[in-house]
Amino acid sequence: MGLDFDKDKPIYQQLIERLSGDIIRGVRKPGEKLPSVREYAIEVGVNANTVQRVYREMESMELTETKRGQGSFITENEERLRQLRDSKKTELVKSFIANVEAFGFSKAEIVDLVRREIT
Amino acid sequence: MIELKNVKKAYGATKALQGINLTLGNGKIIGIAGENGSGKSTLLKSIAGVSKISSGSILIDGKPVCRKNAEEIAYLPDADMFYSYFTVQQLFFYYKSQYTDFNETKAKEVLDFLEVSQTSKMKNLSKGMRGRAKMAATLGRESRYYLMDEPFSGLDPMVRGDLVKGLIQFTDLERQTLILSTHEIREVETLLDELVLLKSGKVLAHRQLDEIRDETGMDMVDWMSKLTKAGAAG
Secondary structure: OOOOOOOOOOHHHHHHHHHHHHHHHOOOOOOOEOOOHHHHHHHHOOOHHHHHHHHHHHHHOOOEEEEOOOEEEEOOOHHHHHHHHHHHHHHHHHHHHHHHHHOOOOHHHHHHHHHHHHO | OEEEEEEEEEEOOEEEEEEEEEEEOOOOEEEEEOOOOOOHHHHHHHHHOOOOOOEEEEEEOOEEOOOHHHHHEEEEOOOOOOOOOOEHHHHHHHHHHHOOOEOHHHHHHHHHHOOOOOOOEHHHOOHHHHHHHHHHHHHOEOOOEEEEEOOOOOOOHHHHHHHHHHHHHHOOOOOOEEEEEOOOHHHOOOOOOEEEEEEOOEEEEEEEHHHHHHHHOOOHHHHHHHHHHHHHHO
16 A cells, blocks of 8 residues: 655655655656646545645745646746755765764765765 | 533443543544543544433534434444345445435445445455445445544454555545544554544543654654653653
8 A cells, every 4th residue: 555654754744755756856757747636645545635735835845836727737947946956966965974974984085985986 | 623522421430531622623534542441432432422421512513413413424333333144235225224425326436446346245244345345335425524433453454555545535635524543553644634642531632643743753653652651650
């Protein structure tokens, strides 16, 4: 049934992260229609009020637009999509740095290793 | 809206409910949790008008619970309430004769969704299948409130998952409210808007689930057991 959720984080936030991730990965494209509240609720196995909140918050984050009587659509605003991508990238890299620093690795050796691993 | 004011219920010397004050808003899915014997079933029975309270008042949309507004509430009891020789179809026929709000088409849709055959006899169905048939009969009613007492108890996880999906699909929160009791919060965590936690016939807490996760960063089960233990110490 549905998705697995972290038990200690609000479900609406986890769904926003999931949908944002879909947008960044290109699984959901700019201008594409999101499923209806009901459809998405059934798909992920949560209550319709939660999905309603997800769509409302994503609209206020300007990640989606609601067209009256038609539903929610992913924004086509390229600037906003670039911001979304950048903030995810920054978040991932910052958490990586925090992790390696916690183990006491030096910046130089990490940068060196990353460069070697990536090529 | 359902309002309970200082509701008490005693069975002989046993005090099942000891002064419940509770307001349950419309358009939500609300869970009633608590240890065995905390008063969950009695609370639901009292709201459904199946069990008479000893004192206090229960209002459904401003009107006291009585035979007349029984139409507003579709109650699914924990125990089997059916004649075991009924087929599922006969069960629906019986519901139709008892409840004017019973929509046979919807009940059959739920049954199809949950993959139960209409011609099976209730007594020949497995516990899981019987649970599904009971749920189909209940959701077949176009009531404003659905009250379900432990709808998933004793069912295996796969059946629970299907029933959770059925509940999402076949309730319309724009005009209906779903209240269900459970002693296993895990199985309904993603479904609930709010949780009422009972202990010894009293309300220990009534909160929104996302609020609890947000504020405490705690898992629902940890939060409940912390609260229940603190309640016991106090």
